[in-house]
Amino acid sequence: MSxxxxxxxxxxxxxxxxxxxxxxxxxxxxAGALVAVADRRVSxxxxxxxxxxxxxxxxxxxxxxxxxxxxxxxxAERLEDPDFANVVIDTLRPxxxxxxxxxxxELSERVAAADEDVHPHEVQAIKLLRLLTLxxxxxxxxxxxxxxxxxRAAAQE
Numbered sequence: 001m002s003x004x005x006x007x008x009x010x011x012x013x014x015x016x017x018x019x020x021x022x023x024x025x026x027x028x029x030x031a032g033a034l035v036a037v038a039d040r041r042v043s044x045x046x047x048x049x050x051x052x053x054x055x056x057x058x059x060x061x062x063x064x065x066x067x068x069x070x071x072x073x074x075x076a077e078r079l080e081d082p083d084f085a086n087v088v089i090d091t092l093r094p095x096x097x098x099x100x101x102x103x104x105x106e107l108s109e110r111v112a113a114a115d116e117d118v119h120p121h122e123v124q125a126i127k128l129l130r131l132l133t134l135x136x137x138x139x140x141x142x143x144x145x146x147x148x149x150x151x152r153a154a155a156q157e
Contacts, residue, residue, distance in 0.1 A: 023094045025060035026071055028053070030091040031104045031129055033076040034084075035111040039119035047072050049114040053107045088128075092136055101133035 032050030036042045051068050054060055060068070078087045092104075108129050112122040 020095075020098075021060050021062060024098060024100060025054060025063055025068065026075075027092050027095045027100055028059065028103060028107055029068065029071050030075050030079075030088055031108050032111045033072055033079055034088055034129065035108045035122050035125045037076050037079045037084075038121040038125035039117075040121075042076050043115040046111050046114045047076075049111050050107065053103075053110060057103070059103070085128075088132065089136070092132060096136040104129055104133055 029050055032046065032053070033042075036046040036050075047069065050072055051065055054068060055065075075087070075091070078084070081087070105126070108126045112118045112126060
């Protein structure tokens with residue numbers, strides 16, 4: 001398989017560019033929401049910082065501010081549930097092949113500082129995000145016919 005095909009396997013999995021952009025925007029929103037929720041009080045300035053960050057970088061120009069606010073509010077509410085880690089992982093996994101980790105980290109730090117009080121739980125949330133960006137499984141490209149070759153090799157062992 002050529003390098004051109006394997007260097008960006010996400011294109012194989014996501015054929016709709018707006019879907020990829022929306023998944024990336026939601027990944028950024030979940031990072032901001034996680035930090036905002038960490039200190040048990042979501043400040044409007046933290047939510048505004050998430051939207052401003054996305055807008056300043058031109059990330060998700062097809063999504064309205066109202067839609068981004070609604071996504072933030074929904075995710076912030078879901079992060080109050082006991083399975084919050086699964087919510088974060090499930091949101092980040094589809095875009096784990098994209099070079100978003102620097103944006104995720106910068107956004108999380110800006111949200112923590114937005115209300116001018118960096119709570120220790122916000123620092124923990126940032127560390128969790130850093131860890132997740134390092135260890136999330138990457139999507140693997142599948143070459144036509146490679147599944148059969150892998151099955152044959154496994155059967156021979």
